[in-house]
Amino acid sequence: MADFIPVNEPLLDGNEKKYLNECIDTGWISSEGPFVKKFEAEFAQTVGRKHAITVCNGSVALDAAVVALNIQAGDEVILPTFTIISCGAAIVRAGGIPIVVDCDPVTWNMDVNQIEAKITPKTKAIMVVHIYGLPVDMKPVLEIAKKHGLKIIEDAAEMHGQTYRGQPCGGFGDISTFSFYPNKHVTTGEGGMIVTDDDSLAEKCRSLRNLCFQPQRRFIHEELGWNFRFTNLQAAVGLAQLERLPEFVQRKRKMGAIYTELLSDIPQLELPLVKTDYADNIYWVYGMVLKDEVPFDAAEAMERLRKKSIGTRPFFWGMHEQPVFHKMGLLKDVSCPVSERLSRRGFYIPSGLALTEEQMQQVAMAVKELFN
Template identity: 65%
Template sequence: MCKMVPVNEPLWNGNEKKYLCECIDTGWISSEGPFIKKFEKSMAEYIGRKYAIAVTNGTAALELAVIALELSEGDEVIMPSFTIISCAQSLVKAGVKPVLVDSELDTFNMKVEDIESKITKNTKAIMVVHIYGLPVDMDPVLEIAKKYNLKIIEDAAEMHGQTYKGKMCGSFGDISIFSFYPNKHITTGEGGMVLCNNEVLVRRCESLRNLCFIPGKRFVHKELGWNLRMTNIQAALGVAQLERINEFVTKKRWIGKTYHELLKDIDVIILPILKKDFAENIYLVFPIVLKDVCGKNAEEVMKELGQLEIGTRPFFLPMHKQPVFNKMGLFLNDELPNSEKLYEKGFYIPSGMAITIEQMQEVSNNLHKVLI
């Protein structure tokens, strides 16, 4: 039996070691080192934003975005049910009510056509979450936001290097965020970033990130913030990774197309779509959805693959099915069948940046064993 094929493994064969050694040699390991500003500036320029604020993780970035927009108790934000809990959590912790929409079965993204019917007098924003490799169809979202004077929080955590009609994802929101978790196209181990074009928002985020220290009176505080500072060591990794983003996107698209060829004869699965008219898939992960004719659910298939030393991950449990929110009395009457089906039928297979063709063939061989 072959060695375990992990669901993700990043690539560290660029300037990462060189920049890490520079941090150690100079003594700049904390959040005040020079790689912080370099990473923020490089990311802002790459995305096409005026400002970027590096933070500890994507969840922290979302929470900063919500607070910076001054969303508060009684406000409502429309968002997809099929996403990671960080999105809804950032709202609930601020006293904001998440209002959920279902997702498309082919792109996994929120059903844009359902947004307008969810708008009430309390709606203040739309949280757009790009899922797995293709962006949300942004033009109609932007039209709705303009029509009803709504803010857009853009969760581009999974979209490093992706574009919508030629414009970078992460550049559409009033405020946008990225994550640098190890499964992302750019990783700093853990890390996140907030981006915007508004100087008031960026100054607010910078203050909240740094315990709301008052300039010139470091240990005097007029409000409570957080310590969400990224370290210089993490930022050094980010700078090295960002230098190779185009290479990484190309590699991910090769992985996606290779899997399409290897798995196209398995009749009981639905493979991710290669592209929409507004974007080509960049495959954060390689997601697979089991057809109804398959006699197994995703959990069963993942268990069998695990026994064959193939790593997998389940799809998101939708927000309206999360026990923690149901105990709060949230989403008890929501019916979002696509999101529920994706969770029951969906999973993803190894597709990390460091994966080899031999590993992909091993994954394919074992998927054939399990599903044919």
């Protein structure tokens, strides 16, 4: 049997070891170390923002962003239903109410044409989440937010190196967030980043991630924060990764093109859109959707691929179908048919930066055999 091909394997053959050794040799391993500030500065520059604040993962970046924007009990936040639970959870934990929109069947991103109808006097923000490889069409979202006086939280967790009409993703929100989980284009193992141009929001996020210690009277607290700090060790890895971001983006696009060529003659599959008029796909992951005439679903396809030593992951399960939110009385009787279909018929195949062309051919062969 062929060696198992994992769904993701990061590429760590740059300066990672060198910088980590520097942390160990100097003893700087905590959040106080010099790599943290350096990584924040380089990252802010990469996405064209004034401030970048490291945190321990992408999910807590959203928690801090929501609290920094003062989303409180009863405030409504509009977001895509088709995204990771972290997005809805951040709103709910702050006491807010998630209001979901369905997604576009081709880009898999939130359907921006559905946003305005969901706005009420309680709406405080729109949470934009760029999905899998293509960004959300931001121009109409920005216009709606301006017209209604709403804040934008931009989750760019999957968009390292991607642009919208030439401007870096992560550059559009009042506050924007990133993740550095191992499957991201820039990884630190675990980790996240908050970016903003607003001085007071940046100060608030720095305070929130550090237990709201006060500069003069450290152990007297006016507010409750969290310990969301990020270590010098993580920052060392992140800096080494960030140095190679343009190369990684190029590599991902090449991988996407290879997969598309290998799989485009399978009539039973819907493959990722190569580009829109505002962005070329960055293929954070290479997803596919089984057409309706295929007699099995994604779960069955993934199980068959596992037996052929191919790692896969299912697509997101919509916020409006999450049992945890239903138990809280949220998002009941909501219908989002596009998301429901994608959740059941979509999955992605090995997409990590360390994947070889030979492995991609093996994966494509196994996918083709699903339909024989």
